[in-house]
Amino acid sequence: MNGGLLGLSLSGLAATLPVAAAALAAFLLTLRGTRGAALVTLAVTLGGAVWVLVSGGLAGTPYDAEAPLSLANQPAMGWGATITLIALLGLAAGALARRGAMDGDAFGNHLLVFSSAVLAIFVLFPVVQVLQEVMRPAASGSLAEGLAERFLGKDLWGLDCLAGGKRCGMVWNSLWLGIAVGLATTLIGLAAALFTTRIRSPFTGPARLVTLLPLVTPPFVVGLALILLFGRSGSVTLFMYDVFDIRPSRWIYGPQGVWLAQTLGLTPLAFMVIHATLVSVSPSVEEAASTLRASRWRTFRTVTLPLIRPGLANAFLLTFIESLADLGNPLVLGGGFRVLASGIYFKIVGAQADLGEAAGLAVVLLVISLAAFLLQVLWLRNTSFVTVTGKGDGGQHARLSVPLKTGIIALTLVWGALILTVYGTIILGSFATLWGRDYSLTLANYVDAFNVIAGEHGLVWAGGAWNSFGTTMMLATLAAPLTAALGLLMAYLIARRRFTGRRTFEFAAMMSFAMPGTVIGLAYVLAFNTPPIEITGTAFILVIAFVSRNMPIGLRVGLAQFSQLDPSLDEASTTLGAGPGTTLRRVLFPLLKPAVATAVIYAFVASVTTLSQVIFLVSPRYDWATTYIIGLVENTNYGRAIAYSVVLIVLLILVVALLQLILRRVEFRRLDTNKSRETA
Amino acid sequence: MSDSALIFDSVGKTFGRFEAVRDIAFAVETHELVSLLGPSGCGKTTVLRLIAGLEMPTRGRIVIAGKDVSRVPASERNIAMVFQSYALFPHMNVIENVAYGLLAQRMNKAEAFERARRQLDLLGLAALETRLPSAISGGQQQRVAVARALVLEPDVLLFDEPLSNLDAKLRRQVREEIRDLQQRLGLTVVYVTHDQSEAMAISDRVIVMRHGRIAQSGTPRDLYERPASAFVADFMGDANVVGAEVLPGATPLVRLDGLELPTDLAPGTAVDVVLRPEHMHLDRAAGAGTIAGKVRRGSYLGALAEYRVDTAVGALLVSEAATATLLAEGTPVGIAIDPANVRIIARSDEAALSAADPRF
Ligand SMILES: Nc1ncnc2c1ncn2[C@@H]1O[C@H](COP(=O)(O)OP(=O)(O)OP(=O)(O)O)[C@@H](O)[C@H]1O
Ligand SMILES: [Mg+2]
DSSP, X not given: OOSOHHHHHHTTOGGGHHHHHHHHHHHHHHHHOOHHHHHHHHHHHHHHHHHHHHHHXXXXXXXXXXXXXXXXXXXXXXXXXXXXXXXXXXXXXXXXXXXXXXXXXXXXXXXXXXXXXXXIIIIIHHHHHHHHHHTSOOTTSOHHHXXXXXXXXXHHHOOGGGGTOSOOOHHHHXXXXXXXXXXHHHHHHHHHHHHHHHSOOTTHHHHHHXXXXXXXXXHHHHHHHHXXXXXXXXXXXXXXXXXXXXXXXXXXXXXXXXXXXXHHHHHHHHHHHHHHHHHTSOHHHHHHHHHTTOOHHHHIIIIIHHHTHHHHHHHHHHHHHHHHHOOHHHHHHOTTOOOHHHHHHHHHHSXXXXXXXXXXXXXXXXXXXXXXXXXXXXXXXXXXXXXXXXXXXXXXXXXXXXXXXXXXHHHHHHHHHHHHXXXXXXHHHHHEEETXXXXXXXXHHHHHHHOEEEETTEEEEOSTTHHHHHHHHHHHHHHHHHHHHHHHHHHHHHHHOOOTTHHHHHHHHHHGGGSOHHHHHHHHHHHSSSTTSOOTTSHHHHHHHHHHHHHHHHHHHHHHHHTTSOHHHHHHHHHTTOOHHHIIIIIIHHHTHHHHHHHHHHHHHHHHHXXXXXXXXXXXXXXXXXXXXXXXXXXXXXHHXXXXXXXXXXXXXXXXXXXXXXXXXXXXXXXXXXXXXXXX | OTTOSEEEEEEEEEETTEEEEEEEEEEEOTTXXXXXXXXXXXXXXXXXXXXXXXXXXXXXEEEETTEEOTTOOGGGSSEEEEXXXXXXXXXXXXXXXXXXXXXXXXXXXXXXXXXXXXXXXXXXXXXGTTOOGGGSOHHHHHHHHHHHHHTTOOSEEEEESTTTTSOHHHHHHHHHXXXXXXXXXXXXXXXXESOHHHXXXXXXXXEEEETTEEEEEEOHHHHHHSOSSHHHHHHSSOOEEEEEEOBOSSSOEEEETTXXXXXXXXXXXXXXXXXXXXXXXXXXXOOTTSEEEEEEEEEEOSSEEEXXXXXXXXXXXXXXXXXXXOOOTTOEEEXXXXXXXXXXXXXXXXXXHHHHOTTO
16 A cells, blocks of 8 residues: 555545544553553553554445545555554553553563454454354345355255265264264374383384374375375275276275375374373372282273373364364365365365355354364363372383283284385385386476476576475474464463453463364455455465464463473562563573474474465465475376475474474473472 | 661552452561561462562552552562572573573673672582582572572562471571571561571561461560460460450459469450460479369470370460479379469450451
């Protein structure tokens, strides 16, 4: 836009007058510095901030040259409006501090106001836009009809498949798939966790490593590998045809295939959650049970299992939520099988594009996902975690009964073999000339994607993948520290400051974790395509989407760490004359490095591997690695797709390893902390 | 009062709806060591945190070195605090810990470390400079924490139960060190403890707190010899507190079995009679002017022998210099005491205090 605030208000653009008035009033009130004045300042500045957003939102009609200064001609917010907004919020935070909120701590109040603003603008506002889209009346002008169309349709709730029909509604598909994936991953995760913690074998170390591989893999890559193995011209399929004369079929396309791919991809998540719970079960509890003459199986069933039940529930709900949100596998393997996430996608990009119906699906998906999230929060709050004593109590975990042990080993081995097969296929596939026909090794796939030619004027990035690869790396690198910082600062606020509405704030911040990527994508398209904030098609919208979606992980890790860090450390720093900034930088940051590393790693990996969040937000200029790969898959260019995936996976492993190295160094120091607290 | 280092002017602090302390008023003079003493949860730490600025008062005024600091944040008050857990920064070595406050206040590095080094020398810690806090003993950690606080030359130095993490032997030694240091450097100190003997040993003045209020303040001797309530009497050392009523007569008096104690209080007043164990002694035969009773149990404690005696006014604790043999269980005795050593306290205030307190 052109013309600053001053220019606009001087030239008579009515919309800017209230803002100018608010700024002036805030300035005068700040000079007075009384508590009453602070209250008025708060009202005035917040009012001004809301007006900046709302007046922008009133825009939207085509430019009217007759009335160049009318409200409706407001352009989207530019730099000036953004700075004004930030300034007004800052003034509001200052006023809050002068009112005595958080004992007058200006730093905490600024943190609270700005992070609340981020939540409101980039999480709440888009969701409200989705709701608004759903509430739009149908073509006939009737609201009820519109709602019925969007919420009661047969493609949502149909149960034909039970009565021998072809398809069920997407809601049922999503639910069943989520539950089946949740159950399978929890079971395998439990087996693998027991295998690595309770069974001594030379495979324990490698098993742990293998389980972590899928975490750095874009989810649909597993689906891709399954196609290479079991698709119509998959290697297993052709082998079966040659040897047993079983005709190739499309059986992998459909719920079974999606289920298998998601189970393989999400088991590591379940494994990590259950593993963490399992190692925190104190061996002495199990020892007590066995001294009470309980058999091995009985000890496991009546002592160990109940103790790790919160972990199991947590694992189930987390993988359930992830399965709901997954878009890649249903796209790659779904065939005619539609779930809510892929439904939204087809309602937006398909031939039958209908934003209203997409919004309807998004609302249903969001409700289910939030319900699962709520359950998880409540469950975790009411069952405090297993005996965490801090004192290392010795003792041996109870031995497992033989049938149980056999089952665990069998399950873990089958799963491990599958994972290895999948990754073997991925690596081989990236080097095969034409999978299924010609297995001779070639580098053509990599060259296609990542070719660099020495041209006349220096290097030419000729490979097709460079554009999306560069964007991905650059934006993920930019977003990761921002994401971690926001999450950890919010954790600091929640753990170390008292303010009204703290629980609500925490819940709101955690909530975006339960928002499926497709829902966020849709919501952002609806919210940020028009003024006041018009950022679709920019790199900015991608970064914002990652930050607001992945920030809860930093929050969680941070909260866990803060609860272990003696608050008198910050207080000591404060009484020694250090302000909150110095305390954060010189005391808390060094002690929280493991949390920082975890949050950064997670944020980076999550934004590189996501498909659902970016698929509606990318533009030709800012393409994403995953969307580019999906494009290759749609053109059945499997070789190049896989080669690109391999590059991503290897790169992520390197990045994680690098950050782990830093983390290891920090853990050495953490030992000192613990020791000093013990002697203290 | 104007040159007091610290003044609390009817200060109150409410957490949500819970009133942690109320109506606290006291002053600490320069170079004085004042203890806050009281049972767990009475609000001692809250008062200390109010001084430090880690909590802001919801009512009243706090003045430090003549400046009203009621709304000044902790980082801008000229105080320093030694925490119960010491709160040494585990990732910094000893000298970095001590220099931290100076560096936070933008002193240049060389000078900050020089001052820190001098402070460590002063406390006999020079050899530990480059160790991490995890690599020194508990007593040394405590002294480093003191050094870190002292180096800032605070107007008021605050201690929150600094000895509770040390073993009994070391505790006595360190508290003497703290007192020496305070006298030597002329420090103004507020010291929180729940240990009565610790408070008496090191304080110029003691403030006894109960249920978020000041129960009584004065020199250790004042509080011991002239407690204003049965609570203070009981808290400051061992005491037998016996409920009674003032009887009418030519001179009003309180009667405990055979013991008659004259008083100025009006007849009919409910009173608590405070009898210190060490002031009483046992007569082998119950005579006139004594409380008759029977020995229930005698314990040999080395220098002293302690008896629990059943009497008409309840079981009383009596301590005597240890004799060759302990009195056997069931021995009839008379308990004698010099009336000058007996405190008679009207009970009304006390009861009112408990009744008004929602925590009961
Ligand atoms: N942040 C807080 N929020 C709510 N209540 C609090 C808070 N801090 C202290 N309290 C309450 O105020 C009362 C006084 O607490 P305080 O810590 O001052 O006690 P204390 O005398 O130091 O006890 P102790 O000897 O056990 O350390 C307690 O009942 C405590 O529960
Ligand atoms: Mg305390």
